[in-house]
Amino acid sequence: MKGLLIKDLRLMKNMGNSLAIILLVAVGMSFYSSDMSFIVVYMAIIGTSFTSSTISYDEFDNGNAFLFSLPVSRKDYVLEKYLFAILMCGGGWLLGSVISIAVGTARSGLDPMEGMMTALVLLPVAVCLNVLLVPLRLKFEAEKSRIAQIVIMGGIFLVVIAGTKIAERLGIDLEALGERVPVMSAGMGIVVALGVCIALLLLSCHISIRIMERKEF
Amino acid sequence: MLKIENLHKSYGSFQLDCSMEVLQGRVTGLVGQNGAGKSTTFKAVLGLIRPDGGRIELLGKDGSRFGAKDKQKLGVVLSNAGFSGYLTIKDIVPVMDSLYARFDRAFFLEQVRRFGLPDSQKIKEFSTGMKAKLKVLTAISHRAQLLILDEPTAGLDVVARDELLELLRAFMEQDEDRGILISSHISGDLETLCDDIYMIHAGKIILHEDTDVLLDDYAVLKVDEEQYRTIDKRYILRSRKESFGYSCLTNQKRFYSENYPKVAILKGSIDEVIMMMIRGEAL
Numbered sequence: 001m002k003g004l005l006i007k008d009l010r011l012m013k014n015m016g017n018s019l020a021i022i023l024l025v026a027v028g029m030s031f032y033s034s035d036m037s038f039i040v041v042y043m044a045i046i047g048t049s050f051t052s053s054t055i056s057y058d059e060f061d062n063g064n065a066f067l068f069s070l071p072v073s074r075k076d077y078v079l080e081k082y083l084f085a086i087l088m089c090g091g092g093w094l095l096g097s098v099i100s101i102a103v104g105t106a107r108s109g110l111d112p113m114e115g116m117m118t119a120l121v122l123l124p125v126a127v128c129l130n131v132l133l134v135p136l137r138l139k140f141e142a143e144k145s146r147i148a149q150i151v152i153m154g155g156i157f158l159v160v161i162a163g164t165k166i167a168e169r170l171g172i173d174l175e176a177l178g179e180r181v182p183v184m185s186a187g188m189g190i191v192v193a194l195g196v197c198i199a200l201l202l203l204s205c206h207i208s209i210r211i212m213e214r215k216e217f
Numbered sequence: 218m219l220k221i222e223n224l225h226k227s228y229g230s231f232q233l234d235c236s237m238e239v240l241q242g243r244v245t246g247l248v249g250q251n252g253a254g255k256s257t258t259f260k261a262v263l264g265l266i267r268p269d270g271g272r273i274e275l276l277g278k279d280g281s282r283f284g285a286k287d288k289q290k291l292g293v294v295l296s297n298a299g300f301s302g303y304l305t306i307k308d309i310v311p312v313m314d315s316l317y318a319r320f321d322r323a324f325f326l327e328q329v330r331r332f333g334l335p336d337s338q339k340i341k342e343f344s345t346g347m348k349a350k351l352k353v354l355t356a357i358s359h360r361a362q363l364l365i366l367d368e369p370t371a372g373l374d375v376v377a378r379d380e381l382l383e384l385l386r387a388f389m390e391q392d393e394d395r396g397i398l399i400s401s402h403i404s405g406d407l408e409t410l411c412d413d414i415y416m417i418h419a420g421k422i423i424l425h426e427d428t429d430v431l432l433d434d435y436a437v438l439k440v441d442e443e444q445y446r447t448i449d450k451r452y453i454l455r456s457r458k459e460s461f462g463y464s465c466l467t468n469q470k471r472f473y474s475e476n477y478p479k480v481a482i483l484k485g486s487i488d489e490v491i492m493m494m495i496r497g498e499a500l
Contacts (some may be wrong), residue, residue: 003315010308011301014339057301066298069263069365071316073285216266 030103040096044126047092065217127197225270246411292361296368302341317359325358345372404487435485436470455497466493
């Protein structure tokens with residue numbers, strides 16, 4: 001797995017110019033946008049997209065066939081992709097958080113603690129990006145994977161809207177229902193959300209291994 | 218080292234049904250036209266595709282149980298795949314170092330210098346020949362036991378091809394327990410390197426012979442209609458109608474040279490044998 005990780009990091013290194021531009025855009029945006037969460041999510045998405053890029057590099061010119069003729073199992077490959085995804089997405093999240101908190105504190109007197117809490121709330125969102133992206137990207141080629149992501153996101157959105165509408169028609173007051181849920185501290189909420197995300201990540205990883213084991217090259 | 222028994226794989230109308238063996242200390246060639254089933258056989262051996270039936274035994278282990286750790290003992294060249302073109306040789310070295318417990322970094326870098334491969338240039342910018350050299354170097358630089366080489370000399374000029382074949386010979390001389398399975402379109406490569414040769418056509422092995430036997434005992438007889446009618450056809454494997462009469466492939470050159478001194482006999486070459494085995498008719 002170490003060898004694969006080195007390969008992906010080297011591929012990343014060769015994208016040096018793109019990385020510098022992305023960083024500059026993030027710093028630039030943090031000066032003009034007061035919405036800290038936008039920059040954090042933007043950086044996390046960019047980090048996640050690097051994982052997708054390395055999968056494309058692996059697929060290009062039938063490269064996967066060669067990769068799996070090396071001492072690499074399909075499970076190793078998937079685990080490495082998740083590790084890389086966590087590093088990249090986590091790195092993007094961290095960098096986005098640091099930039100937006102630093103600029104926000106200096107420019108508009110943002111309370112660093114409040115900034116950190118916002119960043120922590122966004123961490124599960126960043127993790128969930130990978131839950132969806134990696135198996136879809138391994139299952140489908142780049143273009144189809146993008147369509148599948150849009151369809152799934154749209155599907156989730158529709159389910160939420162439909163659920164709300166149905167609840168309204170049935171006379172269920174969702175807000176009142178929410179208030180009845182035992183009150184948790186913000187910190188506990190983040191821990192629970194992260195726990196759920198990690199469970200989803202493990203499930204996603206399991207599905208990805210199944211996808212790769214079924215593939216032929 | 219490698220034993221394939223009744224390997225089956227179907228792709229639409231194409232059906233692979235292959236049995237073959239690579240023995241220790243030997244270089245075995247697999248020849249055939251494009252689409253004959255060479256790459257499918259290689260992929261099945263490497264676990265890149267799932268066979269529909271049959272059995273593969275690789276370095277004493279059942280193919281289905283041949284895991285990532287076992288692949289340390291294999292050196293592989295695939296005709297249409299390699300490291301990402303966006304990497305450089307400098308990028309590959311630490312990757313190989315981490316993947317292979319016995320990667321010989323010094324040997325690899327020495328050969329890279331010897332072949333004049335640029336170590337900081339992206340592989341996608343390499344010429345076809347440079348890419349081919351790099352593929353072979355990565356396959357032989359970790360003290361593998363068995364090399365599985367699919368068209369390793371494709372796109373190389375004569376000199377570079379000779380240098381690579383020399384590397385493969387040296388690889389075999391270093392350890393008598395090693396073996397090589399190689400496919401090539403270039404019969405010269407096979408004639409000078411292989412101990413035995415399998416011929417595959419439309420998914421089936423149509424001939425297996427020691428290279429020495431193939432070159433010494435096989436021949437093409439050029440006969441006219443009259444000679445064709447009277448000639449003893451016991452040792453004729455294939456015949457083909459020509460404008461002058463018939464071309465006949467035999468594996469008993471001596472029999473015909475001694476008994477039919479007037480018949481024109483052309484010394485067998487792998488190309489001739491392939492041509493006759495595929496285009497000729499069995500008697």
